[in-house]
Amino acid sequence: MKLFIDFGFYIREGWANFTRSRMLSLFSILIISISIAIITLFSTVFFNVDNYLREMENNPVYSIFLTPDTSAKEGKDLALYLETLKGISDVKLVMPDESMKKLARRFPLAGEIQKTLEGNPLPISIRLRIATPSVIKVRQVLKQYSIVESIYSPHFFLSQLKSLSSAVSFFIALIAAILVLASVFTIYNVIRITILARQNDIAIMQLVGADMKFIRAPFTVEGTLQGLSGGILGALFGSGLIYIIRTHYLVHFQYLPFLSRITSLPPSYFVGIILLSVAMGIFGSTMAASRIDYV
Amino acid sequence: MIHFFHVSKVYEKGNRALHEVNVSIGKGEFVFLTGPSGAGKTTFLKLIFREELPSYGRVVANNQNTIALGKRRIPDFRKKIGVVFQDFKLLENRTVFENIVFILNVLGYPASFLRDRAFYVLKLVGLQHRYDDYPRQLSGGEQQRIAIARALVNEPLILLADEPTGNLDPDLSLEIMALFEKINSRGTTVLIATHDREMIKQMRKRTLYLDHGHLQEHRK
Ligand SMILES: Nc1ncnc2c1ncn2[C@@H]1O[C@H](COP(=O)(O)OP(=O)(O)O)[C@@H](O)[C@H]1O
Ligand SMILES: [Mg+2]
Numbered sequence: 023m024k025l026f027i028d029f030g031f032y033i034r035e036g037w038a039n040f041t042r043s044r045m046l047s048l049f050s051i052l053i054i055s056i057s058i059a060i061i062t063l064f065s066t067v068f069f070n071v072d073n074y075l076r077e078m079e080n081n082p083v084y085s086i087f088l089t090p091d092t093s094a095k096e097g098k099d100l101a102l103y104l105e106t107l108k109g110i111s112d113v114k115l116v117m118p119d120e121s122m123k124k125l126a127r128r129f130p131l132a133g134e135i136q137k138t139l140e141g142n143p144l145p146i147s148i149r150l151r152i153a154t155p156s157v158i159k160v161r162q163v164l165k166q167y168s169i170v171e172s173i174y175s176p177h178f179f180l181s182q183l184k185s186l187s188s189a190v191s192f193f194i195a196l197i198a199a200i201l202v203l204a205s206v207f208t209i210y211n212v213i214r215i216t217i218l219a220r221q222n223d224i225a226i227m228q229l230v231g232a233d234m235k236f237i238r239a240p241f242t243v244e245g246t247l248q249g250l251s252g253g254i255l256g257a258l259f260g261s262g263l264i265y266i267i268r269t270h271y272l273v274h275f276q277y278l279p280f281l282s283r284i285t286s287l288p289p290s291y292f293v294g295i296i297l298l299s300v301a302m303g304i305f306g307s308t309m310a311a312s313r314i315d316y317v
Numbered sequence: 318m319i320h321f322f323h324v325s326k327v328y329e330k331g332n333r334a335l336h337e338v339n340v341s342i343g344k345g346e347f348v349f350l351t352g353p354s355g356a357g358k359t360t361f362l363k364l365i366f367r368e369e370l371p372s373y374g375r376v377v378a379n380n381q382n383t384i385a386l387g388k389r390r391i392p393d394f395r396k397k398i399g400v401v402f403q404d405f406k407l408l409e410n411r412t413v414f415e416n417i418v419f420i421l422n423v424l425g426y427p428a429s430f431l432r433d434r435a436f437y438v439l440k441l442v443g444l445q446h447r448y449d450d451y452p453r454q455l456s457g458g459e460q461q462r463i464a465i466a467r468a469l470v471n472e473p474l475i476l477l478a479d480e481p482t483g484n485l486d487p488d489l490s491l492e493i494m495a496l497f498e499k500i501n502s503r504g505t506t507v508l509i510a511t512h513d514r515e516m517i518k519q520m521r522k523r524t525l526y527l528d529h530g531h532l533q534e535h536r537k
Pocket of ligand 1: 353355
């Protein structure tokens with residue numbers, strides 16, 4: 023009960039402080055929200071790359087190219103057979119015309135070259151997605167078929183992408199850490215300044231017997247409020263930016279499925295990012311408040 | 318309740334404020350501390366609620382040697398001592414009501430009590446109608462009465478008042494003195510620093526006389 027009353031008091035005092043030092047609070051919130059916006063952007067990139075890699079790894083898409091003299095019927099039979107196998111989903115027979123159209127869409131030059139050629143040089147192919155990797159050894163099954171010319175799976179590409187992405191993740195983590203430090207430092211200093219500005223009040227409070235926690239806690243509340251509002255603003259700002267980038271720019275990159283399919287962060291990530299921001303507020307302000315000395 | 322043993326106070330710049338002061342004030346006493354300005358009255362009070370520490374000797378208030386008092390225990394020690402500061406020390410950006418409520422919060426009063434208790438003490442000093450004003454909107458005398466209300470709010474064990482009537486006209490001074498007597502009659506030890514000789518004469522209380530840091534006892 024007593025604790026509950028105290029807590030209400032801290033919140034009220036902290037809120038009063040927060041609104042009283044408006045310019046400083048706004049400055050702090052601005053810095054925090056910029057950091058959090060950048061962290062949101064980074065997290066979105068990280069989240070999408072990670073998802074993409076995981077999907078590629080767990081549900082790889084195989085492209086099976088059949089020999090040039092394979093007939094449409096033979097191709098279709100193979101596709102139907104593959105569909106009956108456990109662990110394989112999304113079997114799609116791709117006829118040469120379709121392949122060419124796709125190629126031309128990605129690389130306009132290829133379309134031009136095609137016009138000068140007699141007929142379509144592309145073979146029939148089958149695209150399939152592995153649903154449960156452990157269940158089936160695609161290559162072994164396919165090797166028995168003489169009409170299969172070559173099989174492409176993303177595994178080699180994947181390991182390269184993975185090492186690239188871990189290098190990028192490290193870089194992102196480094197920058198995020200710097201941003202977090204910069205924010206904590208800002209909060210720390212802003213709260214220091216408000217403490218200095220209220221030194222007179224603090225001395226009076228101590229002379230009438232106020233406990234240190236009574237004096238310090240409102241500053242922590244103040245920092246928490248800065249972290250919370252900076253975090254919410256930053257997350258909104260960051261996801262707004264992503265939305266604009268996605269709807270205005272990335273949609274034009276249809277031939278790069280990764281970019282055109284970028285999604286915004288799931289809610290749990292936003293909760294995490296805002297909690298991070300609140301933690302920065304609590305940490306920075308508590309450090310600053312702990313330097314208030316007894317009079 | 319308050320004991321000074323061979324207390325000397327030398328400020329940093331070498332200013333000697335008190336010299337070899339020995340005195341005891343018992344529980345429930347009502348005592349005046351007087352002397353010309355610069356004599357060391359404020360210093361004497363500051364030593365009691367441990368705003369200052371003695372340079373030599375020791376001060377014991379409420380059974381606590383102030384030198385032996387750990388930092389963390391200072392707040393609880395001060396909660397039992399009401400102080401009317403010479404410069405009032407009101408919180409400038411809080412209203413009169415908020416100033417009183419703040420001290421009640423500090424003292425741990427439950428929320429349901431705050432309002433009634435605050436208005437009760439404001440009524441005691443006759444300023445309940447100014448509850449929503451800020452200290453800067455009040456005259457010196459009114460601010461002084463708010464400072465008095467704040468010091469009384471808890472019925473402390475010890476009440477220290479530094480020139481509490483310095484800004485009040487004679488009638489009001491007497492009312493405030495009556496208030497201090499009332500508090501005193503309920504068991505609070507009262508020590509008032511003042512250079513108002515008329516009042517000391519009228520009140521007929523134990524009086525300590527300070528001059529250049531030397532303390533002498535005058536009993537009427
Ligand atoms: N914080 C201080 N630092 C240095 N000298 C001080 C300080 N406070 C008071 N003094 C000096 O101590 C002496 C006593 O001051 P004070 O206790 O305020 O006297 P009074 O309250 O009787 O006017 C004065 O000479 C004053 O200048
Ligand atoms: Mg004085």
